[in-house]
Amino acid sequence: MRNNKPSYISEFIISYLGNKQDKTAILGDLEEEYNDLFQRRGSIRAKLWLWKLILVSFPSFIKDRISRSVIMYKNYLKIALRNLVKHKGYSAINIIGFSIGMACSILIALFIFDELSFDRHNEKADRIYRVGAKFGVDRFKIAFTAPPMAEAMMDDFPEIEYAVRMSLWPRNVIVSNSDKRFVEKKIIYADSSIFNVFTIPLIHGDPNTALRDPRTILLTESIARKYYGDQDPMGKFLTIGKENTPYIITGIVKDCNPKSHFQYDFIVSLSTSENSYSDGWMGHTYFTYIVMKENSVPSQLELKFPEFIKRHYGPQFLQKNGMEYDEHLKDEKNYYNYWLQPLMDIHLASEGNDMLSVKGDIFFVYVLSIIAAFILLIACINFMNLSTARYTKRSKEVGMRKVLGSSRRQLIRQFITESVILSLSSLIIAVIFINAILPGFNGFTEKVLVFNIMDNGYIFPGLILFTLVVGMIAGSYPAFFLSSFSPISVLKGAVKQRAGSNILVRRILVVFQFTISIVILIGTFVVYDQLTYMRDVKLGFNRDNIVIVHRSRALGEKFEAFKQELLNSQAVLGVSNTESLPGRHFNPNSHNLEGRPKAEQKVLWTMYGDHEFAELYNLQLSEGRYFSKDISSDQNAVVINETAVEFLGLTEPLGKRFHKDFGEYREGDFVTVIGVVKDINFQSLHEEIKPMIIRNSANIIANYTSIKIKGGYIRETLSMIEDKWNELTGEEPFQYTFFDDDLNNLYRNEQKTGSVFTVFSALAIFIACLGLFGLISFNAEQRTKEIGIRKTLGAKVSTIIMLLSKEITILVLISAVIASPFAFFGMYNWLQNFAYRTSIHPLVFLSTALLTLLIALITIVFQAYKAARANPVKSLKYE
Amino acid sequence: MKDLTLTEEMFLLAVWKLRDNAYGVTIRRHVSEVTDRTYPYGTLYSALDKLVRRGFLTKTESDPTPERGGRSKNYYTITADGLSALKNALELKKAMWGDMNDVILDKGLK
Numbered sequence: 001m002r003n004n005k006p007s008y009i010s011e012f013i014i015s016y017l018g019n020k021q022d023k024t025a026i027l028g029d030l031e032e033e034y035n036d037l038f039q040r041r042g043s044i045r046a047k048l049w050l051w052k053l054i055l056v057s058f059p060s061f062i063k064d065r066i067s068r069s070v071i072m073y074k075n076y077l078k079i080a081l082r083n084l085v086k087h088k089g090y091s092a093i094n095i096i097g098f099s100i101g102m103a104c105s106i107l108i109a110l111f112i113f114d115e116l117s118f119d120r121h122n123e124k125a126d127r128i129y130r131v132g133a134k135f136g137v138d139r140f141k142i143a144f145t146a147p148p149m150a151e152a153m154m155d156d157f158p159e160i161e162y163a164v165r166m167s168l169w170p171r172n173v174i175v176s177n178s179d180k181r182f183v184e185k186k187i188i189y190a191d192s193s194i195f196n197v198f199t200i201p202l203i204h205g206d207p208n209t210a211l212r213d214p215r216t217i218l219l220t221e222s223i224a225r226k227y228y229g230d231q232d233p234m235g236k237f238l239t240i241g242k243e244n245t246p247y248i249i250t251g252i253v254k255d256c257n258p259k260s261h262f263q264y265d266f267i268v269s270l271s272t273s274e275n276s277y278s279d280g281w282m283g284h285t286y287f288t289y290i291v292m293k294e295n296s297v298p299s300q301l302e303l304k305f306p307e308f309i310k311r312h313y314g315p316q317f318l319q320k321n322g323m324e325y326d327e328h329l330k331d332e333k334n335y336y337n338y339w340l341q342p343l344m345d346i347h348l349a350s351e352g353n354d355m356l357s358v359k360g361d362i363f364f365v366y367v368l369s370i371i372a373a374f375i376l377l378i379a380c381i382n383f384m385n386l387s388t389a390r391y392t393k394r395s396k397e398v399g400m401r402k403v404l405g406s407s408r409r410q411l412i413r414q415f416i417t418e419s420v421i422l423s424l425s426s427l428i429i430a431v432i433f434i435n436a437i438l439p440g441f442n443g444f445t446e447k448v449l450v451f452n453i454m455d456n457g458y459i460f461p462g463l464i465l466f467t468l469v470v471g472m473i474a475g476s477y478p479a480f481f482l483s484s485f486s487p488i489s490v491l492k493g494a495v496k497q498r499a500g501s502n503i504l505v506r507r508i509l510v511v512f513q514f515t516i517s518i519v520i521l522i523g524t525f526v527v528y529d530q531l532t533y534m535r536d537v538k539l540g541f542n543r544d545n546i547v548i549v550h551r552s553r554a555l556g557e558k559f560e561a562f563k564q565e566l567l568n569s570q571a572v573l574g575v576s577n578t579e580s581l582p583g584r585h586f587n588p589n590s591h592n593l594e595g596r597p598k599a600e601q602k603v604l605w606t607m608y609g610d611h612e613f614a615e616l617y618n619l620q621l622s623e624g625r626y627f628s629k630d631i632s633s634d635q636n637a638v639v640i641n642e643t644a645v646e647f648l649g650l651t652e653p654l655g656k657r658f659h660k661d662f663g664e665y666r667e668g669d670f671v672t673v674i675g676v677v678k679d680i681n682f683q684s685l686h687e688e689i690k691p692m693i694i695r696n697s698a699n700i701i702a703n704y705t706s707i708k709i710k711g712g713y714i715r716e717t718l719s720m721i722e723d724k725w726n727e728l729t730g731e732e733p734f735q736y737t738f739f740d741d742d743l744n745n746l747y748r749n750e751q752k753t754g755s756v757f758t759v760f761s762a763l764a765i766f767i768a769c770l771g772l773f774g775l776i777s778f779n780a781e782q783r784t785k786e787i788g789i790r791k792t793l794g795a796k797v798s799t800i801i802m803l804l805s806k807e808i809t810i811l812v813l814i815s816a817v818i819a820s821p822f823a824f825f826g827m828y829n830w831l832q833n834f835a836y837r838t839s840i841h842p843l844v845f846l847s848t849a850l851l852t853l854l855i856a857l858i859t860i861v862f863q864a865y866k867a868a869r870a871n872p873v874k875s876l877k878y879e
Numbered sequence: 880m881k882d883l884t885l886t887e888e889m890f891l892l893a894v895w896k897l898r899d900n901a902y903g904v905t906i907r908r909h910v911s912e913v914t915d916r917t918y919p920y921g922t923l924y925s926a927l928d929k930l931v932r933r934g935f936l937t938k939t940e941s942d943p944t945p946e947r948g949g950r951s952k953n954y955y956t957i958t959a960d961g962l963s964a965l966k967n968a969l970e971l972k973k974a975m976w977g978d979m980n981d982v983i984l985d986k987g988l989k
Contacts, residue, residue, distance in 0.1 A: 025940065025950070056919070
């Protein structure tokens with residue numbers, strides 16, 4: 001008789017489904033039956049019979065499994081809760097640590113998701129690109145492009161679906177209708193195709209025509225309410241600044257999404273601007289955004305750009321310079337090309353961010369995520385350490401369970417259940433924490449984050465999943481460690497001997513925790529060092545007691561009168577009018593020295609200052625003199641800085657002449673160098689000092705008025721200035737800042753990084769010390785007898801404290817040694833962002849180590865003292 | 880003591896009848912042939928297990944046999960308790976049926 005075997009798959013399934021005891025016999029029976037059927041009725045019948053058997057048994061099998069595991073988990077749960085309640089101190093330490101760690105990471109996750117979600121609300125977000133230009137050997141990237149480019153691209157490249165040009169209203173301006181006027185900051189120009197590119201919902205108006213004609217304007221809903229209340233603004237007129245022709249309102253759009261990288265309250269039709277009709281390819285004035293057609297590849301489009309530029313810009317270049325564009329390009333320093341930047345990269349990118357009102361910082365995002373992960377890890381380590389430290393207590397339980405038939409897998413499940421319960425209860429506390437901290441966090445990150453578990457379908461399952469994962473990570477080591485005991489040696493008490501490796505792991509984990517904490521702490525010190533350094537570095541100019549009045553153009557002709565009125569007051573020491581201010585934006589302009597060929601023109605940063613400028617800001621002259629009111633030829637005089645002298649290679653700078661117009665080469669029109677000022681840090685300290693030229697702004701009515709006032713009586717002086725302003729301008733809004741604050745604002749990102757480091761290093765150390773506290777109390781409890789014997793033999797309290805804290809001290813010191821190089825390289829890299837940077841002082845490492853040690857010792861010394869003071873009689877009776 | 884169910888009774892009886900050759904396949908085959916119904920293995924094993932637990936049957940594992948791919952068989956043997964349970968069941972039925980037989984039943988409702 002031939003033996004027909006059922007297929008292996010069915011056999012495998014049956015053996016899996018069946019209960020263990022009778023498996024072989026049952027399999028044997030089935031095989032015999034199968035074989036018999038096979039002989040009598042053929043293979044198909046036999047197979048059908050077997051598979052039917054399998055399928056029919058499934059439902060009850062599953063039911064059986066579930067009810068059995070529910071019973072098991074109910075038991076795990078009960079034991080876990082009992083353990084938590086029994087060891088309240090350890091549970092508290094774990095839950096506090098966990099919940100702080102979780103709150104940190106959830107908050108940071110919120111922040112990061114928010115940062116990453118910028119501009120994603122646009123329906124075509126994944127197909128929108130910003131076109132920019134890049135120049136020169138180092139491929140310097142800007143986000144601006146020439147006026148005719150958008151249209152030319154639409155004509156030339158079939159893969160582009162839409163293109164839009166946009167630009168910003170250059171400065172704050174007053175917008176008014178017949179009865180209201182406000183200072184407005186967020187006005188943008190845009191082509192009417194903006195609606196095809198970005199998702200900007202129009203509430204009233206027709207997207208095809210709303211921005212077509214010159215002098216049309218769209219308002220956002222809240223602006224419409226601000227100016228018109230409940231009235232319908234459509235078709236009404238608004239005036240911007242001092243322009244004579246008003247704008248007609250042709251539409252109302254929804255308020256700007258706060259997660260858009262450009263912010264607007266008003267959108268003015270780009271056709272209003274003369275420049276938008278320009279066919280010049282040399283001016284980089286507009287932001288251009290394109291929508292690529294589905295399935296077209298941006299990198300392939302980029303390959304076509306050089307040809308495109310040559311086709312359009314080439315002829316203009318030839319005409320203007322008498323030189324073939326190809327020839328010009330041969331020199332690497334004349335490199336010029338376009339580049340595409342994906343819309344969703346713009347917010348966090350560091351290049352070409354000229355339009356952003358809310359700028360992200362990718363570095364900040366990285367630092368935050370790393371720190372969050374580490375803090376969570378420190379909390380997990382606490383759990384691991386404390387649970388393994390308690391191993392002797394639990395080892396008897398493990399032994400009993402094993403004797404009674406628990407498998408190792410069941411024990412692992414039990415311990416993991418315990419840690420998951422801890423992490424779930426921490427999650428609840430963390431959620432409460434988050435809701436309490438969120439307003440502060442929002443204020444600090446300048447965001448409007450909302451934390452609502454029910455907000456969307458992802459948050460709740462995500463949180464639960466996150467908590468489970470955290471619980472499992474934290475529980476994994478103790479679970480595997482504790483479940484590995486052999487029941488015989490545990491019940492005999494022999495497990496104590498093999499605890500050596502466990503102690504080593506625990507020490508390593510403690511060192512790891514403190515290493516992380518110390519790295520973050522050193523980071524904090526260095527960030528603050530740099531901030532102090534930047535505050536105290538010699539800027540080369542006076543920064544105190546200067547009030548800046550903004551938009552002083554509004555004074556117009558009355559500026560002189562304003563100045564005189566102020567100078568008449570005792571409290572005002574000087575008044576100067578300038579186009580820009582140190583720390584603000586300066587234009588780099590091409591300058592030609594007289595007698596040098598055009599090809600050698602050099603870029604100098606241009607500052608405009610009047611006669612009082614140097615005195616008010618206390619600029620020091622190293623050669624020559626500053627502009628004087630009494631010398632009329634000073635109208636055409638300039639002052640340059642020392643860097644510029646060196647940059648231009650001048651040996652006798654005084655009397656040298658520049659062509660007056662930027663980049664132009666007109667004979668007979670010169671400005672003369674009359675003085676050289678010492679270098680000042682006129683830009684932020686991220687930058688090296690650049691070659692600078694000061695042009696005389698005496699006859700220009702400039703944007704800012706700097707007023708130097710006497711210390712004290714600041715409030716009175718300010719209100720006096722405001723009175724004079726109102727008197728002379730009518731109802732122009734009065735805006736002022738203190739120069740000092742303006743300068744400090746340059747370093748806001750660094751201040752933010754600084755406070756983040758402070759908060760998180762405090763948290764990291766706090767959680768790590770919580771763990772230490774748990775460990776030391778446990779340690780003291782374990783060594784009760786030893787301490788008792790030592791005391792009876794005459795040990796002093798101090799000796800005992802030493803005994804208990806020695807280990808921790810060594811561990812913290814090891815951590816400091818490991819942490820120092822990491823922290824050094826991390827912070828060294830960070831400092832490379834600054835042209836002017838502090839050095840990392842070795843004392844920082846020493847003091848951080850000592851500080852951490854001090855905190856750790858304070859944490860443990862109380863427990864150690866308590867243990868050392870205990871009455872030896874009592875402790876010897878212990879157990 | 881709880882009475883045997885009909886299925887239990889049949890399987891128990893089959894084991895007793897089969898003597899030395901009572902294991903899964905033969906038991907099921909015998910009952911199926913006699914009653915002309917198919918009993919699935921699930922019913923068979925759970926009934927046998929229950930009988931073992933109640934002490935009516937004992938289970939012994941045989942040495943592996945070559946014709947079943949080297950697998951052993953679980954042989955069942957009836958115990959004294961099992962026998963008396965069978966006897967009980969038979970007596971219960973006899974007492975109930977009394978003088979009745981199929982001829983009388985066939986007249987039935989007429």
